[in-house]
Amino acid sequence: MSLSNPSQVLLRNSELLIAKAPLLINLPEDGFIDAYVELHQPTNIHCFNTNFIDYQALLNKHGSKVNTTFASFYQSNIHHDLVIIAFPKSKAELNFTLAMIAHCVTAETKILLVGEKKGGIQSAPKLTKEILSNCQKVDAARHCLLFVGFFQPEKLSKTFNLADWxxxxxxxxxxxxxxxxxxxxxxxxxxxxxxxxxxxxxxxxxxxxxxxxxxxxxxxxxxxxxxxxxxxxxxxxxxxxxxxxxxxxxxxxxxxxxxxxxxxxxxxxxxxxxxxxxxxxxxxxxxxxxxxxxxxxxxxxxxxxxxxxxxxxxxxxxxxxxxxxxxxxxxxxxxxxxxxxxxxxxxxxx
Structure with missing residues (x-):
C-alpha cells in the first residue's frame, strides 16, 4: 500500500518523530511504520486503533514486532515520549482521545496531530486549548496539516472514566x-x-x-x-x-x-x-x-x-x-x- 498523504507529511518532519516509545493512534497500515523504523529505530512502537480493519491490517503486517491494541480506550503502564494522533472525523472524539492517554504521557511528551484539511484539522488549536499548550501548525502539504503540542498536566485528570463520556x-x-x-x-x-x-x-x-x-x-x-x-x-x-x-x-x-x-x-x-x-x-x-x-x-x-x-x-x-x-x-x-x-x-x- 502506498503512503497516505498524512503519513507523507509526518515523514517529511522526521526530526519530530524521534522517540523511544511512540504511540500511534488510529493510523492505518500504509507503510508508515516500516519507514519510521528505518529512519529512527524506536525501541517500542505501540499502535492503538478503534477501527477493526486497521487493527487487523497492522496485526497481520507486523505481528508481535509492534504492540497493537483494538479497544474503545487505551490503557498502558508505559509512559510514551511521542503520541501521533490521526485527526478523527468527529471533533468530539479528539478530546476523548487526549483524555484517555493522560495517564501515559508527561509534560514533555510531544503530541502530533495530523490529518487532511477537509477533515477539519485546522480547528485543532481551538479544540485542544484547554488540554494542550502551544498547539501550533508546523507543516502544511499534500492537502494536510500537522500540529504539535504538549500536555498541560494540571488541566487533565490522570484517571480516565469511560462512563463520563x-x-x-x-x-x-x-x-x-x-x-x-x-x-x-x-x-x-x-x-x-x-x-x-x-x-x-x-x-x-x-x-x-x-x-x-x-x-x-x-x-x-x-x-x-x-x-x-x-x-x-x-x-x-x-x-x-x-x-x-x-x-x-x-x-x-x-x-x-x-x-x-x-x-x-x-x-x-x-x-x-x-x-x-x-x-x-x-x-x-x-x-x-x-x-x-x-x-x-x-x-x-x-x-x-x-x-x-x-x-x-x-x-x-x-x-x-x-x-x-x-x-x-x-x-x-x-x-x-x-x-x-x-x-x-x-x-x-x-
Missing amino acids: FKKYQLTVEGITLTIASLPGVFSQQKLDTGTELLLSNLPEKMSGNTLDFGCGAGIISCFIGKKFTDTRLSLLDVSALALTSAQETLTLNGLTGHVFASNSLSDVKEKYQFVVSNPPFHQGVKTHYQASEEFLAGINKRLTKQGKITIVANNFLRYQPIMQAHIGETHVITKAKGFTIYQAQLSSK
Whole structure:
C-alpha cells in the first residue's frame, strides 16, 4: 500500500518523530511504520486503533514486532515520549482521545496531530486549548496539516472514566421507549437519525430467532427489535470499538442481552440468521465505504437461514437493489421517504 498523504507529511518532519516509545493512534497500515523504523529505530512502537480493519491490517503486517491494541480506550503502564494522533472525523472524539492517554504521557511528551484539511484539522488549536499548550501548525502539504503540542498536566485528570463520556438520551418509536448510550464519534450520538427511524417503522411484521444488526452503531435498531419482538436472539456487529462499547451499554440500559462483536464486513460472522437488519455504513464520495456495504449485501446470502429475510435502509442514490436481487432473491421497495428507501429481500430457495 502506498503512503497516505498524512503519513507523507509526518515523514517529511522526521526530526519530530524521534522517540523511544511512540504511540500511534488510529493510523492505518500504509507503510508508515516500516519507514519510521528505518529512519529512527524506536525501541517500542505501540499502535492503538478503534477501527477493526486497521487493527487487523497492522496485526497481520507486523505481528508481535509492534504492540497493537483494538479497544474503545487505551490503557498502558508505559509512559510514551511521542503520541501521533490521526485527526478523527468527529471533533468530539479528539478530546476523548487526549483524555484517555493522560495517564501515559508527561509534560514533555510531544503530541502530533495530523490529518487532511477537509477533515477539519485546522480547528485543532481551538479544540485542544484547554488540554494542550502551544498547539501550533508546523507543516502544511499534500492537502494536510500537522500540529504539535504538549500536555498541560494540571488541566487533565490522570484517571480516565469511560462512563463520563457516554452521551445518553431517550427516544420513543411506535410507543417503545429506549435509552441510548453513545461515545464520541459513534453514529447517531445525539439523536435518532432519519434513515434509522424510517427503518424501525418498516420492519417485518413478525420477527423471531437469530437476528443480526449489521453496522449496529449505538445499538438502537437491536434494542428496538429486542423490545418489540421478544423471541429474537440479538447479534450486533460493527467495525468500531467505540460503537461496540456503546451498543453493549445501550443493551444493558434497556435490560437486553446480545452478542456484540467486531467484524470486517462479514469476516467474523459465523452463525446463520433468520433476520438481518441494517442501516449500512457509508460515506458519500469515499469509494471503499460503498464497497464494504456492497460486499456485505453480496455475501450475506451465505449467512441467512432458509427463507431468511434482510431489511435495509439506504439513501435514494445508492443502487443496492440490483445487488440484493442478484445475490439474495427478489427485492422489494417497501417505502420511500425523506431521501431514503427501505429494501427487503428474502433468500431465494434456488
